[in-house]
Amino acid sequence: MNIFLWIVQIILGAAFVLFGSMKTFQYDKAKEGMPWVKDSSKGFVLFVGAAEILGGIGLILPYALGIAPILTPLAAIGIAIIMLAAAIFHGSRKENQAIGMNVVLVILALIVAIGRF
Template sequence: MNIALWIVQILLGLMFLFAGSSKAFSYEKTKASMPWVQDYSRSLVIFIGVAELLGGLGLILPYALGIAPILTPIAAIGIAVIMILAAGLHIKRKENQAIGMNIILLALALFVAIGRF
């Protein structure tokens, strides 16, 4: 079970590090590639990016370093909340193809949260 948790933590963490860095540091590129970004302020998109970056780091570093490992399941819960909010946004915009990915990422984040608590 520990190996499965590590695999999910690393993959999920890297995915959120990549997604968060594009939103936080490449706003114009993100605006061109993600239609929903055009409807929200630059500061909100950067905030979401920073939250995703911190969540991605929180999924890996605390447990890997043994420093405050309780932060890993807390980060997983934070990622789950982000995915719930993202699914709501995509439902509102009628972007049904994106909702499936949100649900998968939500399930993986909950798997890590439950497994690490």
Template sequence: MNIALWIVQGIAAAGFVYSGWLKAFRYGQAKKSWGWVSDVPKALVVFIGVAELLGAGGLILPYSLNIVPVLTPVAAAALAVTVLGGALFHIKRKEYREIGVNIIFIVLALIVAVGRF
């Protein structure tokens, strides 16, 4: 079970690093990749990106370094809430094809949160 959780944590962290990096540091590329970015203030997009990057670190570092390991499931739960907010945003905008990715990352984050608590 531990190995499976590490695999899920790695996949989730990689996805959040990619998404967060685009939002926080490659705003122009994020704008081209995701239509919603143009309709949201740049500061909010960057904030979400930084939060995803910090959350990705939180998925891996606390548990792997055994420094306050309870922060790993807390980070996972916080990321699940963040992605749920994104899914609700896409539903409101009728961007239904975007929701699939949100659901995958909500599930990954919840697996980590439940598995590590």
């Protein structure tokens, strides 16, 4: 089970750091590739990107380093909340494809949270 949790943590952590980095540091590229970014304020997009980067780091580093490992399941819960809010947001915009991905990410984040608590 530990190996499975590490695989999920690494995949989720890497994905969130990459997607969050694009929103935070490559705003114009995010604006081209994600329709919702065009309709949102730059501050909101930067906030979401920063939250995703911190969540992705929080999924891996605390548990890997053994320094405050309780932060890993808390980061997973935070990511699940972000993705649940994203699913609601995309649902209001009728972006059904994005909702499916959000639901998968919520499930994976909850698996990590439950497994690491």
